[in-house]
Amino acid sequence: DGGITQSPKYLFRKEGQNVTLSCEQNLNHDAMYWYRQDPGQGLRLIYYSQIVNDFQKGDIAEGYSVSREKKESFPLTVTSAQKNPTAFYLCASSIVRASNQPQHFGDGTRLSIL
């Protein structure tokens, strides 16, 4: 089945630690995105990538880093500089330059501070 896989489902971070969230897609989509969602809030864009080896900051990129070495993979690292990392993190993908195509989401990673 084609889709987006995020792992782990739950993640705990110790103070001062960097953690990496995985996102893999087999939909052959060019564009991938990372969002953060806080309780009762909408989605906020962290980073996005429209092509391999290229990515752009979203609205709340501080304290996060990404890489796009392969088309199917877009891992997100939550660094120790992100002081309030507890949130629901969603990865999405879409066909770039096809404006009538929606994004497809993974089922998310919940990150908490220990």
Added chain:
Amino acid sequence: RKEVEQDPGPFNVPEGATVAFNCTYSNSASQSFFWYRQDCRKEPKLLMSVYSSGNEDGRFTAQLNRASQYISLLIRDSKLSDSATYLCVVINNAGNMLTFGGGTRLMVKP
């Protein structure tokens, strides 16, 4: 002003009621529009696209008003299972960037 705005609600309605949500957007050149549904602690899932002429899918009707820059979602004969947060999504005129509204929470009561 936010690019895409929604009334956060919650909208509390009885089963069988008709309820409508609006979503306003600021970029008049926006190209494409969608409604997503998000259940508690789950990922958003596509509910329906919004076409210029309006479109219907069962009990759900989506409409676009370009002059006033808003989209709407109408739910008829509400079911308990319709309880969720409804997110509107706007794609920019370049066709390469999505913006989500903050979501409207709907609670359908027996």
